[in-house]
Amino acid sequence: MKSVAEQLELLTAGCETVVTREELQKKLEQGRPLRVKLGCDPTAPDLHLGHSVVLRKLRQFQDLGHKAVLLIGDYTALIGDPTGQNKTRPMLSAEKIEQNARTYFEQAGKILDMSPDKVEVRRNSEWLGKMTFADVLKLAGQMTVARMLERDTFEQRYEADIPIGVHEFLYPLMQGHDSVMLQADVELGGTDQLFNNLVGRDLQRDAGHEPQCVLILPILEGLDGVEKMSKSKGNYIGLSESPTDMFGKAMSISDALMAKWYRLLLNQPVPAGHPMEAKKSLAQALVAQYHGTQAGQQARQEFEQKFSKRDYSEVAETLAVTGEIWIVELVERTGKFKSRGDIRRLIQQGGVSLDGQKITDDKARVAVKEGQVLKAGKLVVVKLTVS
RNA sequence: GGAGAGAUACCGAAGUGGCCAAACGGGGCAGACUGUAAAUCUGCUGGCUUACGCCUUCGAUGGUUCGAAUCCAUCUCUCUCCA
Structure with a gap:
């Protein structure tokens, strides 16, 4: 077991914000395993390096003997979130949510220690699903509109005339309520979660609990170096990629x-x-x-x-084709392009070559020989075999 | 509840009856140059069709017209001001 000072140093390293260092230290001094909460979104089961940043932090906690509490936001996913900004988020069926959650754990398991004594998995439908309207009002009464509008995403949207649904004001409260129910000692999140996690502290305090510490990790920019890594932007590296x-x-x-x-x-x-x-x-x-x-x-x-070295002899991926084939079809068989029009353009612009020889005629038929190497664009290189 | 403004392709933004698959900018992709970096230059950027061409797209649905992103009607959504 490491000393409190060492733990504190390790755990706060790389964090963008720590609320607060002193509180975290006090909790660590209690010498018990802390309950470290992380919300998981069951709508996006494809984890990438962006998610790994916060998961790695959680793993650090585990390695120091603390407990990871994974919260599946199944209740919100079940209801759907018709926010103007992200179109209408589709309502998910209970089965779909379970399936997504499984995929999530499978991938998160590449980073986290998933042994039962190290992880606790909970679903917020456990308590949110039982609340009455009166309970909701009571919860809502613990927050003011002015404070909600302090949140910069709301503020920005409000300024930019982008709609904000009233129900969106409830999400931070729901998330905060989760922390109360889970008796979280620490909550991890990305920078967009700071506000939500702070709300959790307020609600815990109101409930007579010791407020959770909040550790915020920086956003990881995606391949383009500008935007946050995300699946929808296509600038990500998935944890399951080859x-x-x-x-x-x-x-x-x-x-x-x-x-x-x-x-x-x-x-x-x-x-x-x-x-x-x-x-x-x-x-x-x-x-x-x-x-x-x-x-x-x-x-x-x-x-x-x-x-x-431009030596393609060791290329691992292979593609089996029959003798003579139309070049567009050949490239299409790699399965890495979205349309034939796309492939045609690629060919016409000199992005396709066979054994280093460019093919610029999109109407060409080619006689494939065993072991030839097809290169299409920057990322696709496959070895061809004749079947 | 009243008055006004608006909805265009991945994003921003032109276009107000045919020359519009839709200017321009950003992004993306490809080529040259490189270190599969950055910067720069060039080209491409709805789908199908190995051609002719066909199909889908300017919030939704109907209508006017030989012809609609553009005109009309209804609807949906958003924003602003007033109550």
Whole structure:
């Protein structure tokens, strides 16, 4: 067991905001396992590196002997959230939610310790589903409109004339109420969760509990280096992606972004030396985290061969085709493109080559030979086999 | 409840009867250059069709017209001011 000072140092490292350090220290001094809450969204089961930042923090708590309390927001997902901003969030069936939750745990398990004594899984329908309208009013009475409007996402939307549904004011309260019910000692979240988590403190205090500490982790920018990593923006690396894709995507980030990824994903400073070498180390370490050390080395070797030496002999992915085939169809078979029009454009612009020879005629038929290598765009390289 | 403004492709934003698959900017993709970085230059950027061409798209539904993103009606949603 590490000392309180060591724990405190470790746990607050990398956090953007800690509310408050003193309180956390006091809780740690009590010497009992703390209950560390993290809300999971059962509508987005595809976890990516962005989610991993907060999950890794939670893992740190676990490793120090504390308990991860995963809260599934099944009640809100069941009702749906018709917020103007994100269109109408579809109502999810109970089965779908369960299925998503399972997928979530499967992926979160790559980071968290999922052994029963380290994790507690709860659903907020347990208590929210039983509340009466009078209970809701009582809850709502603990908050004021002015305070709600302090929240910057609300403030911004209000200023920008973007609609805000009244029910949206209730979400922070629901989330805060969850903390009361769970007797959370600590709540983790991304920067967008600061307000919600602080509401939890108020409600806990009103309920006569000791308020939870709030640890806010920074947002991880996605591949583009500007926007927050998210599935809808397509700028993410999924936790379940293949070593090849992970490595390739990681290599495409900007040097400026690399430092932040090092800090948030590896808890390390950028090593000295050539930025490209540093990036390779980053990519390798990431692959190793999710696929093992060996896969990390392999991915690196494969990458260096493919792109640095332009030697495609070791390409792992294969595609079986029959003898002669129309080039557009051939590329389509890789399954990585959304439409034929897209493929045509790619071909016309010189993005497709066979054994290093560009094919720019989108009407061409090609006679595929065993072992030829097809390259389409930056990321797709496959070895062809004739069947 | 009253008065006004608005809804265009991934986003912002032009377009007010045919030349509109829809200007321009951003984003995205590709090529050149590189380190699959950045910067820069160039091209592309609804779907199907290996051609001719066809189909879907300007909030929704109907209508006027040879012809509608554009005109009319109804509806839905949003914003502002007033009560």
